[in-house]
Amino acid sequence: MHGLGNDFLVFDAAETPFDPDPDTVRRLADRRFGIGCDQLLVLDPPRSAASAAAYRIYNASGEPAEQCGNGARCLALFVATRWLDDGPRELQLDSPVGPVLARFEGGNQVTVRMSVPSFEPGEIPLRVPQRAHAYELDVDGERIRFGAVSIGNPHAVLRVASVDDAPVERVGRALQRDATFPASVNVGFMQVLSPHELRLRVYERGAGETLACGTGACAAVAVGRDQALLDERVVVHLPGGPLMVSWSGAGEPVWMSGPAEQVFEGYVEP
Numbered sequence: 001m002h003g004l005g006n007d008f009l010v011f012d013a014a015e016t017p018f019d020p021d022p023d024t025v026r027r028l029a030d031r032r033f034g035i036g037c038d039q040l041l042v043l044d045p046p047r048s049a050a051s052a053a054a055y056r057i058y059n060a061s062g063e064p065a066e067q068c069g070n071g072a073r074c075l076a077l078f079v080a081t082r083w084l085d086d087g088p089r090e091l092q093l094d095s096p097v098g099p100v101l102a103r104f105e106g107g108n109q110v111t112v113r114m115s116v117p118s119f120e121p122g123e124i125p126l127r128v129p130q131r132a133h134a135y136e137l138d139v140d141g142e143r144i145r146f147g148a149v150s151i152g153n154p155h156a157v158l159r160v161a162s163v164d165d166a167p168v169e170r171v172g173r174a175l176q177r178d179a180t181f182p183a184s185v186n187v188g189f190m191q192v193l194s195p196h197e198l199r200l201r202v203y204e205r206g207a208g209e210t211l212a213c214g215t216g217a218c219a220a221v222a223v224g225r226d227q228a229l230l231d232e233r234v235v236v237h238l239p240g241g242p243l244m245v246s247w248s249g250a251g252e253p254v255w256m257s258g259p260a261e262q263v264f265e266g267y268v269e270p
Contacts, residue, residue: 001078001262003070005211005240009037010078013044014053022062028268029060035268038207041071043079047094053079054094059206066097067152069214069256073110076102077260097152111257114215115152117222117247124150127180133227140174147223151254153205154181155219157188159229163199166191172203186213190220195231198224200238211240218254221245 001008009028011018020028020040028034040058047054055075057065072093080088080102090103101113121128126148128135136145146156156175160166166189176184184205191199202216203209217236224230225247236243244257 001074001260003073003212003214003240003258003260004238004243006039006070006213007037007263008068008071008074009035009040010074011040011042012078012082013042014083018042020058025058025062026060038204038210039065039068039071041068041075043075048099050092051094051099052088052091053083056096059204061206063206064096065153065206067095067115067215069112069114069151069216069218070212070258070260072100072102072112072114072214073256073258073260074262076100076110076112077104077108078262080104095152105257108259108261109257110260111255112214114218114254114256115150116251116253117218118150119148119222119226121148124148124154124185125182126154127182137175137178137180139171139178144171144175146175147227148185149219149222149226151215151218151222153215154183154185155188155216155223156181156185157190157220157223159227160189160191163189163191163201166201168201168203168209172209176203176205186216186219188213188216188220190224192224192229193237195229196233197235198230198237200236202238212238212243212258214243214256214258217243217245218247218256221247222254225249 042056044054103111172187202213246255
């Protein structure tokens with residue numbers, strides 16, 4: 001499945017448990033010697049009575065991840081069409097960092113309620129003395145200014161004049177290796193077009209640059225609003241297409257809307 005080109009292998013483990021080791025994840029995610037994906041997603045039976053299913057996330061590099069916005073939309077569509085008979089208007093999933101509510105808007109459009117953004121350094125995690133709207137760091141020989149937030153997973157967001165010539169891989173890799181981010185970080189490069197529209201490229205942990213990053217889009221809007229750059233509803237243009245992101249402010253969750261697509265199905269032999 002994919003959400004705007006951010007692609008996933010979705011494993012249905014409702015009846016047969018599936019707990020892949022890092023080598024298995026890397027083998028399956030390899031685009032030349034395996035199947036190929038940005039992340040591998042595993043659907044499990046729900047952990048709570050209010051949820052339809054639970055899920056786990058593995059980056060292509062093999063390690064587990066906390067959250068995936070495009071993946072959550074794909075999983076919600078999969079569960080609604082494969083696990084349930086009544087064609088629900090909405091459902092809840094148990095993610096690694098808490099419940100995610102999904103609403104079906106017709107066709108392949110899915111809206112998900114993500115986490116409440118946290119700017120507290122200890123929750124991102126980010127090794128700085130105190131919380132700020134922006135931070136500065138010497139990275140790869142230059143001074144970088146960025147905002148930081150957790151959307152269930154860590155994000156750094158840099159404002160750039162144009163995403164077309166932003167140093168995505170070079171700065172993304174350097175920030176991910178920096179000790180300031182003890183759990184590494186997803187790095188977004190944000191070009192603000194207006195208070196309600198932006199362009200974004202994201203260099204993800206364990207996957208590199210992807211065509212779209214759902215939590216990255218949520219992080220960009222949260223940081224942009226925290227820096228008084230954006231309105232409540234923002235169209236985020238990613239290389240794979242647009243997402244609509246809404247955030248009403250402190251203490252409230254982020255909502256994200258976009259398409260989810262199934263490409264093919266099959267099975268993997270042990």
